[in-house]
Amino acid sequence: MRCVGTAQETSRQHLVSRVLLALFTAREPKGGSLQLLPFDLHHPGRVHKRMHPSQCGRFENFIAVESASLEALWGDLERRVPAAIDAVRAGTPFANPRHADTLRDPIVLHFVRSRHFRDVHTASFERARTRLLAKVTSKYPEQLRLEALRETGLHLSGPASLGAFAERLIGRSSVMHDHESGKFFRANIEDTFHRMRDLASTWRVEVTMPESGQFLIGDRPALTLSVEEGRTIYGRAFGDAQTLVLPIGPRHLLSLGREDVTLTVSQSFVDRLNTVQIHVAHRDVYMRPESGLEPFVERAAKLRLAGGRTA
Structure with missing residues (x-):
C-alpha cells in the first residue's frame, strides 16, 4: 500500500511490503521501471496489466488510528531486511549470524499484518460481546430493569427488551468505543506481533529453492503449514503448525525450522x-512478468470461484 497522508497518520498502508513485492519484479526494456504482474483472482479471465510494486498490496485504513507509530515500527524492520535478502540471493544466507534473526521478522510481520488477522480479531471480539450480553441479561435482570427505569422511565419486562437495553449499555462502554474507533485492533496487532516475534526467536530459518518453476506471492503471503501423509495442511494456529512460510522472490522461500539450512524442493x-x-489470498496474487505462471493461476482461480478444492 502506498503510504500517503500527514506525518501523523498514514491512511493507505501496505499489507505486503514494497520491499517484498519488489523481489518479484522485472525491469521494463530500455531502462524502464520495475514491473510486477498482479492477478485478480475474482476475475481470472481478464487481461492482467503489469504494475509498479508501489501500486500493489495496499489497504485503506488497515490501522485507522495512531498508524504513524506502527508504520514506523514496520519500516524500521523492513529497512534491515534487504541486506539479509541479498545474502539469500547470493547463496550465503547464513554467512552473517545476524541474517537469520533479521529474516524471521518479515515472516512474523506478514503473518500478523493481514486481513486474516483483522477478521480473526473482529470475530473474536464479536464472540466476546455476545457472551457478555448473554451473561448480563441472565445474571442481572433486576439491575437492568432498575437502570432502564431510571434512565428512560420505562418498565422492561420480556427478554427482548432487556437484551436491547443491555446492548445499549455495552455499546456505550469504553471498550466498544475503542473497538469501533480501531484503537483496540491497533493495540492488539502490535501486542500480537511482539508476542509472536518472541515465540519465533526460538526457531531458525530455512531457505527453500525450487529445482524448477517459480514461487508467486499472494496478498496473505505468510502462512502456517504442516505436511501430513502427503497432504499440505494450512491455516492452523502458529503453535499447532510445523512451520510458517513466506515467499521472498520467484526462487526463494523462507520458513521457520529447527536449524539454519538451505533446501531444494521439486516442481x-x-x-x-x-x-x-x-487459495488463501483475499483477492490478488503477484508474480514476476514472463514467469509463465498465468495459466496455472487462472486454472486455480477458476476452481476457487467454483468452490472446488485448490490445495
Missing part, C-alpha cells in the same frame, strides 16, 4: 505452495 512441491497462496 510439484512449488505448485502445491503456489496453490495454497492462491
Whole structure:
C-alpha cells in the first residue's frame, strides 16, 4: 500500500511490503521501471496489466488510528531486511549470524499484518460481546430493569427488551468505543506481533529453492503449514503448525525450522505452495512478468470461484 497522508497518520498502508513485492519484479526494456504482474483472482479471465510494486498490496485504513507509530515500527524492520535478502540471493544466507534473526521478522510481520488477522480479531471480539450480553441479561435482570427505569422511565419486562437495553449499555462502554474507533485492533496487532516475534526467536530459518518453476506471492503471503501423509495442511494456529512460510522472490522461500539450512524442493512441491497462496489470498496474487505462471493461476482461480478444492 502506498503510504500517503500527514506525518501523523498514514491512511493507505501496505499489507505486503514494497520491499517484498519488489523481489518479484522485472525491469521494463530500455531502462524502464520495475514491473510486477498482479492477478485478480475474482476475475481470472481478464487481461492482467503489469504494475509498479508501489501500486500493489495496499489497504485503506488497515490501522485507522495512531498508524504513524506502527508504520514506523514496520519500516524500521523492513529497512534491515534487504541486506539479509541479498545474502539469500547470493547463496550465503547464513554467512552473517545476524541474517537469520533479521529474516524471521518479515515472516512474523506478514503473518500478523493481514486481513486474516483483522477478521480473526473482529470475530473474536464479536464472540466476546455476545457472551457478555448473554451473561448480563441472565445474571442481572433486576439491575437492568432498575437502570432502564431510571434512565428512560420505562418498565422492561420480556427478554427482548432487556437484551436491547443491555446492548445499549455495552455499546456505550469504553471498550466498544475503542473497538469501533480501531484503537483496540491497533493495540492488539502490535501486542500480537511482539508476542509472536518472541515465540519465533526460538526457531531458525530455512531457505527453500525450487529445482524448477517459480514461487508467486499472494496478498496473505505468510502462512502456517504442516505436511501430513502427503497432504499440505494450512491455516492452523502458529503453535499447532510445523512451520510458517513466506515467499521472498520467484526462487526463494523462507520458513521457520529447527536449524539454519538451505533446501531444494521439486516442481510439484512449488505448485502445491503456489496453490495454497492462491487459495488463501483475499483477492490478488503477484508474480514476476514472463514467469509463465498465468495459466496455472487462472486454472486455480477458476476452481476457487467454483468452490472446488485448490490445495
